[in-house]
Amino acid sequence: MPKSAIIPAGTGVPLAPFVPGTLADGVVYVSGTLPFDKDNNVVHLGDAAAQTRHVLEIIKSVIETAGGTMDDVTMNSIFITDWANYAAVNLVYAEYFPGEKPARFCIQCGLVKPGALIEIASIAHIGKP
Numbered sequence: 001m002p003k004s005a006i007i008p009a010g011t012g013v014p015l016a017p018f019v020p021g022t023l024a025d026g027v028v029y030v031s032g033t034l035p036f037d038k039d040n041n042v043v044h045l046g047d048a049a050a051q052t053r054h055v056l057e058i059i060k061s062v063i064e065t066a067g068g069t070m071d072d073v074t075m076n077s078i079f080i081t082d083w084a085n086y087a088a089v090n091l092v093y094a095e096y097f098p099g100e101k102p103a104r105f106c107i108q109c110g111l112v113k114p115g116a117l118i119e120i121a122s123i124a125h126i127g128k129p
Helices: 048-065 083-096
Strands: 003-006 021-024 027-033 073-080 103-108 118-125
Touching (some): 021 048, 027 048, 048 073, 073 083, 083 103
Parallel strands (some): 073 103
Antiparallel strands (some): 003 021, 021 027, 073 118
């Protein structure tokens, strides 16, 4: 099956061998997205809401670069470092998914860089080109 890398303009070099997203058969798979700037520095230290917004804006740019919208998201995998941030994450999350919500799960775990409070990976069905 053919696939294509989705790399929005201004994307920095990832920490590991991956791309921000992949489009295959009308489905966009968005890599785990952390609250990093283009130089892989953690942004909005200590602010789970701001980090969530930053992450969702990056995910939105990947999906839009592939030709979709946030309404096309069907699944989100959410990773947080502390359940104390769950309410703040959900408040921002609801702004990006105001209508019918995508399926999702959320777990507490360690993340790749100290200071990162959240990571989200998404799947969006945008249809075949």
